Amino acid sequence: MMKTRWRMRKVLILALFLMLAFGCGQKAPQVEKITEDGVEVVINHLKPYTFPGEKTTIVLEKECVIDLEDPAISDIGFYDINVFGVDSAGNIYLMAMQTQTDHIFKFTRNGDFVKAFGHNGNGPGELSRPLHIWVTSNDEIFVADAGNTKLAYFDREGNLLREKSLKSVIAITHPLTNKNFITFGMVMPEEGQDYLEYPLNLCDENLKPIKALETFRLENYRVTKRILGTQPGFGFATSSDRIYTVNEARGYEVYVHDFEGTLVRKIRKEHKPVKIDEDDKKRALDRLNEFQRQYTYFPETYPPCRSLFSDHQGRLFVVTYEPGENPGENMVDVFNPEGAFFGRVSWNILHGNTPIAAFAKSDRLYCVQEKQNGYKQFVVEKLTWK
Numbered sequence: 001m002m003k004t005r006w007r008m009r010k011v012l013i014l015a016l017f018l019m020l021a022f023g024c025g026q027k028a029p030q031v032e033k034i035t036e037d038g039v040e041v042v043i044n045h046l047k048p049y050t051f052p053g054e055k056t057t058i059v060l061e062k063e064c065v066i067d068l069e070d071p072a073i074s075d076i077g078f079y080d081i082n083v084f085g086v087d088s089a090g091n092i093y094l095m096a097m098q099t100q101t102d103h104i105f106k107f108t109r110n111g112d113f114v115k116a117f118g119h120n121g122n123g124p125g126e127l128s129r130p131l132h133i134w135v136t137s138n139d140e141i142f143v144a145d146a147g148n149t150k151l152a153y154f155d156r157e158g159n160l161l162r163e164k165s166l167k168s169v170i171a172i173t174h175p176l177t178n179k180n181f182i183t184f185g186m187v188m189p190e191e192g193q194d195y196l197e198y199p200l201n202l203c204d205e206n207l208k209p210i211k212a213l214e215t216f217r218l219e220n221y222r223v224t225k226r227i228l229g230t231q232p233g234f235g236f237a238t239s240s241d242r243i244y245t246v247n248e249a250r251g252y253e254v255y256v257h258d259f260e261g262t263l264v265r266k267i268r269k270e271h272k273p274v275k276i277d278e279d280d281k282k283r284a285l286d287r288l289n290e291f292q293r294q295y296t297y298f299p300e301t302y303p304p305c306r307s308l309f310s311d312h313q314g315r316l317f318v319v320t321y322e323p324g325e326n327p328g329e330n331m332v333d334v335f336n337p338e339g340a341f342f343g344r345v346s347w348n349i350l351h352g353n354t355p356i357a358a359f360a361k362s363d364r365l366y367c368v369q370e371k372q373n374g375y376k377q378f379v380v381e382k383l384t385w386k
Contacts, residue, residue, distance in 0.1 A: 029049045029050060029051065031043075031049060031338070031340045032044075032045075036266070039263055039264070039265065039266055040264075040265050040266070040339075041265075041266040041267075041268055042265065042266070042267050042268065042338065042339035042340060043268055044267065044268065044269035044270065044335070044339075044340065044341035045269070045270050045341075046270050046271070046272070048341050048342045048343055048344065049340050049341060049342050050342075051336075051340075051342060054336075054342065055385035055386055056334075056342050056343040056385070057343070057385065057386045058334075058343070058345045058383060058384070058385060058386075059383075059384040059385075059386055060365065060381040060382070060383065060384075061381060061382040061384065062379065062380075062381050062382075063109075063110075063364070063380045063381060063382050064092075064109065064110055064111040064378075064379070064380035065111060065377055065378070065379055065380075066092070066094065066107060066111050066377060066378040066379075067371075067375065067377040068080070068081065068375050068376045068377060069371070069373070069375040069377070072113075073113075076105065076113055076116065077099070077101045077102065077116065078094070078096065078105050078116075079096065079099075080096045080097075080098070080376065081094050081095075081096070081368050081376050081378055082095055082096060082097045083095050083097075083131075083132055083133050083356065084133065084366065084368070084378065085133045085134050085135035085141065085142075086135060086359075086361055086364075086366055087135045087139045087141075087156055088139055089109065089156075090108075090109030090362070090364075091106060091107065091108060091109060091114070091156065092106070092107040092108075092109065092111075092366075092378065092380070093105070093106055093107075093133060093135065093141055094107065094378060095118075095130060095133045095143070097129060097130060097131065098129070099120055100120055101116070101119065101120060102116035102117055102118055102119050102120070103118040103119075103120060103127045103130050103143075104116065104117050104118040104127075104133065104141070104143070104154075104158070106156075106158065109380070111380075115157075115158060116158075117154065117158030118130070118143065118152075118154070118158070122147075122148055124160060124163065125152065125154075125160035125163075126148075127143060127145045127147070127148065127152065128145060128146075128147025128148050129145065129146045129147030130143050130144065130145045130146070130147070131144055131145075131146050131171060131172060132144040132172055132173060132174060134174060134175060136175055136177075137177050139155075139156055140153045140154070140155065140161060141153065141154040141155070141156065141158075142175050144170065144172065144173035144174075146169050146170070146171065149165065149166045149167075149168065149169055150163050150164060150165050150166055151163065151164040151166065151173060166207065169185075170183050170184075170185055170207070171184055171185025172184040172185060173207070174236075174238070176238065176243075176259050177240065177241075177259070178259045179204075179205040180202060180203060180204055180205065180210070180259060181202075181203045181204075181205070181207055182200065182201070182202060182203070182213070182236060182238070182243065183200075183201045183203050183207065183209075184198065184199075184200050184201070184216075184236075185198055192223065193220055193223065194219065194220055194223050194224055195217045195218065195219055195220060196217070196218050196219075196220045197215050197216070197217050197218075198215070198216045198217075198218065199212040199213075199214070199215050199216075200212065200213050200214040200215070200216065200236060200245060201213065202243070202257070202259075202260075202261040210261055211261035213236075213243065213245055213255070213257055213261060214234070214236075214245045214247050214255070216232065216234045216247060216249075217249065218232065221295050225295055226295055226296075226297050227288075227292055227295040227296045227297070228296075228297065228298075228299075229281065229284045229285070229296045229297060229298040230276065230284065230298060230299065230302055230303070231303075231306070231351060232248065232303070233246065233247070233248030233302075233303025233304065233305050233306070234246065234247055234248060235305070235307050235308060236308075237307075237308045237309045237310050237316075237356070237359070238310070239310040239311075239312070239314055240312065240314075241258065241259060242256055242257065242258060242259075242264075242310070242314070243256070243257040243258070243259065244256055244257075244308055244310060244316060245257070246305040246308055246318070248303035248304070248305070251271075251304055252268065252269045252270070252271045252304035252305060253266055253267065253268045253269075254266070254267040254268075254305075254308065254316065254318065254335075254339075256339070265339055267316070267335060267339040269318075269333065269341055271304045271320065272322065273300075273301040273302075273304075274301055274302045274320075274321040274322055274323075275300060275301055275302075276298050276299070276300065276301065276302060281298055284296075284298075302321035303321070304320065304321075305318055305319070305320060306319040306320060306321055306330065306351060306357075307319045307349070307351055307356075307357045307358070309356065309357070309358050309359045309360060310359075310360070311359075311360035311361070311363075311383075312360070312361060312362065313337065314336075314337030315334060315335065315336060315337060315360075316334070316335040316337075316339075317332050317333070317334055317335075317358075317360065318332065318333045318334075318335070319332050319347070319349055319351075319357070319358075320332065320333060324346030324347065324348070325346040326346065326348070327372070328348045328369070328370060328372070329346045329347055329348045330346070330347065330348075330349065331344055331345075331346055332344065332345050332346070332347050332349075347365075347367070348367075348369045348370075349367045349368070349369065350367070350368045350369050350370045350376065360383060363382060363383045363384070364380055364381065364382055364383060365379075365380070365381045365382075365383055366378075366379075366380055367379055
């Protein structure tokens with residue numbers, strides 16, 4: 001009897017030990033955080049945090065491709081993709097900055113061409129050198145037109161709703177859901193300095209600056225006789241209630257502001273510097289003219305961040321310069337809504353001279369890609385988390 005009780009006790013002890021061990025193994029990791037000047041700083045390392053039960057693997061399923069190599073696309077007069085927007089029904093609005101015909105081309109969610117609008121010109125509803133397009137929360141097509149120094153709003157059929165004249169050219173104007181704007185390039189810098197400073201401003205509905213969220217410093221080649229050969233590590237993204245910014249001046253660190261301009265979080269991460277090889281330099285120099293080449297210089301490494309975007313659930317995607325798994329791809333770090341790094345994915349996302357290279361919406365990834373032969377294509381992929 002005593003032996004039987006002892007055996008039962010041993011079994012119970014072993015079962016309790018296994019339960020405790022299993023339970024401890026399933027606990028969420030302790031995310032490292034500190035506080036600086038009253039702001040939470042989330043510390044991330046090279047290795048992602050592991051959250052039991054959280055889906056961290058992304059599966060992509062290609063749903064739509066609009067290929068500029070396709071003769072049917074060139075036949076409608078569309079030759080280049082610069083920026084884009086997507087409405088609540090999944091309709092796609094691709095914009096070409098330079099054209100003699102129409103600037104905006106509407107496609108269905110399946111990639112079928114619908115119509116073109118925003119004719120090149122200087123009259124009402126016409127555009128000249130538009131730099132940014134965005135579909136607002138109420139499905140208005142917003143366009144910032146630098147050539148005509150105005151903001152134009154269209155409905156989904158391309159009909160002009162209203163326009164707002166600007167006092168000066170603003171390089172980038174991006175609307176927020178609370179009627180405020182993000183602007184970049186509003187203030188002309190002092191040209192006699194070694195460095196030119198460009199603020200990223202939060203502005204009210206009349207485009208009056210409320211607060212500078214960031215200041216980007218660019219070397220003034222007229223003074224220093226130097227031109228940076230790499231794409232600057234500076235950018236922003238928005239979600240339903242947050243503004244995310246990166247600035248190479250402070251390394252791999254994302255600032256998170258609310259729509260009132262309050263800094264609510266810093267997301268800091270370790271990273272592996274990526275050296276610039278000779279092939280990278282040659283590709284960069286090939287895009288410049290002879291005058292620019294004589295002033296061009298290259299640092300030893302790329303900036304830590306290339307661009308960033310978010311999805312409707314508050315996850316943040318930071319595109320790095322680390323080579324991806326396939327040619328043309330880069331590694332993308334993924335952070336949860338609390339700023340913890342929990343996964344990576346390899347994506348082909350083309351970066352041009354626009355502020356938004358990609359975005360995720362309604363479990364879809366929208367981005368421009370460059371094919372091996374140099375042609376661009378717009379791609380829609382379904383995002384599934386496993």
